[in-house]
Amino acid sequence: MSLSTFPPFWWTKNIRYALYLIRELTGPLIVGYFIIFLILMTGESLSIWDSEIGEAVAPFLFCTLYGFTIVGFFASLIHSVTWFWATTKASPIPLSKPFQFFLFFSSIFAWIIFSLFVIRALHLYIPLASH
Amino acid sequence: MATNGEKVLMRVTRYTPGEAMQFHKTYELKFYGEMTVLDALNEIKDTQDGTLTYRYSCRMGICGSCGMMVNGKPVLTCQTNIKDVTHPVRVEPLRNFPVIKDLVVDLGDAFEKMRSVMPYMAPVKKRLIEEGEYPQTPAQREKLDQTSQCIKCMLCYSACPVYGMNKNFVGPAAGALAYRYNVDSRDSNDSAQKNKRMDVLSSEKGIWGCSFIGECSTVCPKRVDPAGALQRLKVMGALHLGKKAAQKLIGKE
Numbered sequence: 134m135s136l137s138t139f140p141p142f143w144w145t146k147n148i149r150y151a152l153y154l155i156r157e158l159t160g161p162l163i164v165g166y167f168i169i170f171l172i173l174m175t176g177e178s179l180s181i182w183d184s185e186i187g188e189a190v191a192p193f194l195f196c197t198l199y200g201f202t203i204v205g206f207f208a209s210l211i212h213s214v215t216w217f218w219a220t221t222k223a224s225p226i227p228l229s230k231p232f233q234f235f236l237f238f239s240s241i242f243a244w245i246i247f248s249l250f251v252i253r254a255l256h257l258y259i260p261l262a263s264h
Numbered sequence: 265m266a267t268n269g270e271k272v273l274m275r276v277t278r279y280t281p282g283e284a285m286q287f288h289k290t291y292e293l294k295f296y297g298e299m300t301v302l303d304a305l306n307e308i309k310d311t312q313d314g315t316l317t318y319r320y321s322c323r324m325g326i327c328g329s330c331g332m333m334v335n336g337k338p339v340l341t342c343q344t345n346i347k348d349v350t351h352p353v354r355v356e357p358l359r360n361f362p363v364i365k366d367l368v369v370d371l372g373d374a375f376e377k378m379r380s381v382m383p384y385m386a387p388v389k390k391r392l393i394e395e396g397e398y399p400q401t402p403a404q405r406e407k408l409d410q411t412s413q414c415i416k417c418m419l420c421y422s423a424c425p426v427y428g429m430n431k432n433f434v435g436p437a438a439g440a441l442a443y444r445y446n447v448d449s450r451d452s453n454d455s456a457q458k459n460k461r462m463d464v465l466s467s468e469k470g471i472w473g474c475s476f477i478g479e480c481s482t483v484c485p486k487r488v489d490p491a492g493a494l495q496r497l498k499v500m501g502a503l504h505l506g507k508k509a510a511q512k513l514i515g516k517e
Contacts, residue, residue: 143425146336150425151479219476223495227407 156215159208169198217241235249270295273352274304276316279363279510280329286363301341301355302330305367316369325485328417331358332367338422340485374421377434380464381442385450386457404449411444411493413486420480420490426473433473434465436480436490443493446500462504467481471497 144150173194176182182191217240221233228236272295279286291308299307302320309316320330323342330341333356335349344355361369391398420436422429427435434442442465445451451458465471474494481491 143428147479149479149482150477153475153479157475185312219495222476223499225499227498 156211159212159215162201162208163205163212166198166201166208169194169201172196213244214241217244266345268296272304272346274308275352275353275354276308276367276398277356278316278366279357281365295346299346301332301334301339301344301346301349301353304346304353305341305355316367317365324416328415331417331419331422332356332448333359333422338419338483340417340419343485358418360417360424360428361421373431374418374435374437375416375459377438377469378416379442380463380469381434381438381445382457382464383441383445385445385448386455387450398450400449407447407449411440411447411490412486412492414440414444414488415486417485419483423479423483425477425479426475430473432469434470435486436494437476439471439474439494439497440466440488440490443497445513446497459504463500465497466501466505471501474498 138148144154155226155258173191176187176191181187218237220240221236271292271458274291274293276289276291277286278289289320291312293304293307293312304319305316305318305320309318318330318332320342321327322329325340328340331338332341333339333354334344335354336356338358341355355367357363357367357369361371361373364370387398414437416437416438423438424433426433442461446458446461471494474491475481476491476495481487481489484490
């Protein structure tokens with residue numbers, strides 16, 4: 134019997150498939166950021182970048198890190214937002230649509246507040262109301 | 265968009281049993297009134313090509329027999345109006361299933377998966393006929409209402425890339441069916457059958473292949489939301505595995 138199958142590049146045939154693939158790709162992008170970050174921090178702690186080879190490689194790695202920081206930031210935003218939405222669907226207690234939206238936006242709000250707290254706690258400069 | 269009396273082209277994928285490849289045949293017919301894709305196929309079969317083979321039954325979106333790919337989307341052809349689709353209209357057999365002939369596919373694997381989740385109740389305390397029916401409150405009934413609407417049309421299996429690539433995945437309709445029986449109050453939470461069902465769902469031929477693409481819920485003509493049911497089953501599956509591990513730890517199987 135002939136098998137009617139998914140075409141090659143199936144994810145290009147439908148916007149929702151494409152969005153799904155973008156969502157899945159955010160994971161490796163975030164991991165890529167952390168790997169580059171760890172390599173740079175490890176190199177710095179071992180003074181590898183002070184050597185001749187290190188001096189040649191370090192600028193390339195730092196540029197890659199800056200690129201991954203921007204891409205990784207947006208990837209983590211998409212990753213987190215889609216995860217919060219998915220958790221409202223996984224509730225074992227049936228939730229009404231309005232309550233799912235409430236839970237989703239509450240999670241986003243709590244996430245933003247917690248993130249601001251963490252950033253402040255790390256003593257990074259952000260424009261906050263003076264105290 | 266078609267208007268009354270306008271000529272419409274239908275590009276239908278054909279397949280002859282025993283041949284290696286499918287082929288396409290284009291038919292021309294006149295659009296009229298509220299002609300659906302199924303109406304067009306019937307017209308082709310009646311007036312142009314009696315060999316065209318496809319399934320249909322109720323013609324009103326309740327039996328689930330007439331599922332096909334129309335312009336790349338899995339739909340019920342009796343519910344898809346010709347004037348609502350782009351032309352020429354491409355009609356193909358449902359994706360992810362072996363083709364028997366023309367637009368008829370072998371749904372055996374999907375039905376086997378539905379049987380594997382034990383879609384029936386085995387109440388712990390059986391009631392005799394004289395004791396009457398198993399009572400259920402409206403609130404209890406509402407829990408299984410949505411997932412009980414499934415008409416087994418298998419459009420969700422066609423829309424699921426995971427099922428397309430991994431036949432071990434139990435699939436959306438079977439997942440929704442399993443959830444329907446899991447939340448039925450007439451079945452005890454601790455019944456041996458429910459535990460067996462959860463064992464099947466937690467196995468390698470279970471639900472874990474689902475990566476929540478969500479297309480199954482988008483194409484479902486009865487708004488069953490199988491994607492939501494599968495995510496809830498994942499929570500149930502995780503709790504079930506945790507309970508089994510704990511029971512093993514304390515020496516109680």
